[in-house]
Amino acid sequence: MHDPRVLLDPATDAVRKLARRGYSLDLGSLEKLLSGRNAAIQRGDEARAEAKRVATAVKGADPDERAALVERARDLKAVVGAAEQEHKALDAELTALLLDVPNLPLDEVPDGASDDDAELVRTWGEPPALDFTPLDHVDLGDRLGILDLPRATKLAGPRFAVLRGRGAALERALARYFLDLATERHGYTEYSVPTLVNRTSMTGTGQLPKFEQDLFKTGVDERELFLIPTAEVPLTNLHAQETLATETLPLAYTAHTPCFRSEAGSYGKDTRGLIRMHEFSKVELVRVVDSTTTRDELEVLVGHAEAVLQGLGLAYRVVKLAAGDLGFSAQITYDLEVWLPGQQKYREIASASDFGTFQARRAAIRTRSKDGTRGFAGTLNSSGLPIGRTMVALLEQGQQADGSVVIPEALVPYTGFDRLTPA
RNA sequence: GGAAGCGUGGCAGAGCGGCCGAAUGCACUCGCCUUGAAAGCGAGAGUCCCGCAAGGGUCCGGGGGUUCGAAUCCCUCCGCUUCCGCCA
Numbered sequence: 001m002h003d004p005r006v007l008l009d010p011a012t013d014a015v016r017k018l019a020r021r022g023y024s025l026d027l028g029s030l031e032k033l034l035s036g037r038n039a040a041i042q043r044g045d046e047a048r049a050e051a052k053r054v055a056t057a058v059k060g061a062d063p064d065e066r067a068a069l070v071e072r073a074r075d076l077k078a079v080v081g082a083a084e085q086e087h088k089a090l091d092a093e094l095t096a097l098l099l100d101v102p103n104l105p106l107d108e109v110p111d112g113a114s115d116d117d118a119e120l121v122r123t124w125g126e127p128p129a130l131d132f133t134p135l136d137h138v139d140l141g142d143r144l145g146i147l148d149l150p151r152a153t154k155l156a157g158p159r160f161a162v163l164r165g166r167g168a169a170l171e172r173a174l175a176r177y178f179l180d181l182a183t184e185r186h187g188y189t190e191y192s193v194p195t196l197v198n199r200t201s202m203t204g205t206g207q208l209p210k211f212e213q214d215l216f217k218t219g220v221d222e223r224e225l226f227l228i229p230t231a232e233v234p235l236t237n238l239h240a241q242e243t244l245a246t247e248t249l250p251l252a253y254t255a256h257t258p259c260f261r262s263e264a265g266s267y268g269k270d271t272r273g274l275i276r277m278h279e280f281s282k283v284e285l286v287r288v289v290d291s292t293t294t295r296d297e298l299e300v301l302v303g304h305a306e307a308v309l310q311g312l313g314l315a316y317r318v319v320k321l322a323a324g325d326l327g328f329s330a331q332i333t334y335d336l337e338v339w340l341p342g343q344q345k346y347r348e349i350a351s352a353s354d355f356g357t358f359q360a361r362r363a364a365i366r367t368r369s370k371d372g373t374r375g376f377a378g379t380l381n382s383s384g385l386p387i388g389r390t391m392v393a394l395l396e397q398g399q400q401a402d403g404s405v406v407i408p409e410a411l412v413p414y415t416g417f418d419r420l421t422p423a
Numbered sequence: 424g425g426a427a428g429c430g431u432g433g434c435a436g437a438g439c440g441g442c443c444g445a446a447u448g449c450a451c452u453c454g455c456c457u458u459g460a461a462a463g464c465g466a467g468a469g470u471c472c473c474g475c476a477a478g479g480g481u482c483c484g485g486g487g488g489u490u491c492g493a494a495u496c497c498c499u500c501c502g503c504u505u506c507c508g509c510c511a
Contacts, residue, residue: 041473045480052480055492059441066491073491243470372452372468 001098001362004034017104020111020323030097037090044083051076099209103358105323106295106332113324115348118335124306125315127339132401136342137392138273141167143403144395145423147274158271159263159278161388166420170394170407171281173414174387175256178283178308182384186304188254188285193234195257196225201237204363206329206355213264216278227260231284232381239288240363244377247370250289250297254384257282274388275347285384288365291357294378295332298354302334305350305382312408314393315339317346331356336383338393349389352382395420 007014008031018025054073061069110119141147146167152160163171182188196218202208207215207229216227228234235253244251259282270276285304289297302318309316321333330353337346359365360376367377398405405420412418 038473041480045473048481049479051491055490056441058491061491070491077491374470 002101004030020105021326022324023102033090033094037087037094040083040087044080044087047076047079102328103331105326109323109332112322115325117322118319121318121320123317127315128397134341134399137395140395140399143422144420161274170415171387173411174390177411177414178384179256181308182254188252191253191255193255195228197228197233201233202226204237204240205233205359214262216260216262229261230259231255231257232286235286236359236379237363239365243366243368246290246367250287253286255284274392277388280386280388282386283384285382287380289378291375291378294354294356297380301380301382302352305336305352305384308385311410314397329355329358341396350383350385355379
């Protein structure tokens with residue numbers, strides 16, 4: 001959420017910046033709401049101040065002037081009540097408007113609306129030169145006897161997966177490898193967190209109120225809970241409504257959780273295989289930092305995500321997303337795209353985003369520095385990585401002419417096997 | 424699910440319907456003292472909102488009510504603790 005004053009400041013250039021991502025900001029009504037709200041606050045405060053003075057005067061008043069004072073106090077009370085009501089009403093409107101406004105893209109973010117407009121930053125590794133026609137991960141998984149999509153559909157419907165035998169073991173090994181890398185090499189603290197969270201948490205990171213249709217919602221009686229689409233939600237909200245001493249920053253958190261996405265509006269997209277699931281498992285990296293350092297922290301963070309792919313020897317590239325392709329809360333995002341021989345192209349596997357203070361304002365994650373300066377924290381997150389999509393890349397890039405798949409060396413201590421072979 | 428109790432500032436812990444933003448202790452910041460530190464002494468310091476500022480307002484778990492006036496009374500919700508039941 002933005003500070004309305006900042007949005008209204010011409011120096012911010014908010015209208016143009018938001019237009020780059022396809023959002024049209026109504027500065028006029030914003031201005032009107034803000035000034036109206038502030039005027040109401042002031043009116044209420046003045047009346048309340050007077051009411052306090054009168055109430056104090058009542059105590060020592062002569063009997064004959066007491067009645068007049070009490071009546072005056074009653075009148076003031078009405079004024080306070082009216083001003084307060086107006087304040088609340090305008091504040092609700094203002095908040096609703098602000099909650100709807102996405103983050104401002106940084107100037108370095110390229111123009112454009114789709115992934116075609118992303119800017120190539122760098123490429124790592126060589127797509128394996130296969131002297132045979134590569135299979136995609138669905139066929140591979142089927143032959144290897146580790147992936148059973150038909151039965152997943154029977155159990156829950158499309159976009160769910162069943163892993164079997166070494167497939168299930170591979171999933172477990174990947175999660176452990178990712179977590180060890182994050183905690184032992186990159187300094188993240190591992191958490192185990194709820195995967196069902198309340199509306200406040202979802203609003204804090206920006207999934208709500210705008211994107212409720214993307215979430216799975218559950219509840220018993222009046223109670224309302226949402227399945228997390230990513231561990232970003234619980235990890236970032238750990239410090240919601242808290243004030244952090246700047247000298248304790250940056251905080252680096254990781255968690256391995258299931259993630260749930262309704263994938264509304266993605267009908268027909270990636271219907272085959274493990275790419276787009278309603279439920280998948282992911283290791284997430286979250287950083288809570290001094291707000292002035294987020295841009296540098298993003299480079300650190302994307303490096304941590306890249307290290308995972310590099311450790312597995314998977315060819316990938318890094319792109320900077322176009323303004324119109326940014327997530328709601330992000331001001332800049334790098335996508336990591338891994339090479340998929342089965343599709344003969346790079347496909348998104350992870351994305352690392354800098355949210356500036358956008359989420360911290362929503363979630364009220366405050367900071368206080370040694371000299372007493374107060375502000376909001378900066379937040380960032382990256383996948384590190386999703387297990388399913390990593391398995392896709394691993395199977396497809398590691399496939400051999402005989403139909404077997406070679407497990408990357410770094411992973412062998414975790415799997416206990418170095419090769420998957422057809423059943 | 425049943426019964427009882429409790430929710431005050433970073434922590435601990437007072438608080439008669441007006442003198443309470445709130446005693447006191449610890450912790451904290453800045454001085455003094457000391458070779459240095461500790462102890463001692465003095466001073467200061469909460470949050471959020473409106474305001475250029477001066478200043479004003481808010482906040483004693485959340486919300487509502489009674490009253491000229493509520494941390495103090497009432498209602499309600501939430502959370503925590505203890506006991507019983509059930510249970511992974």
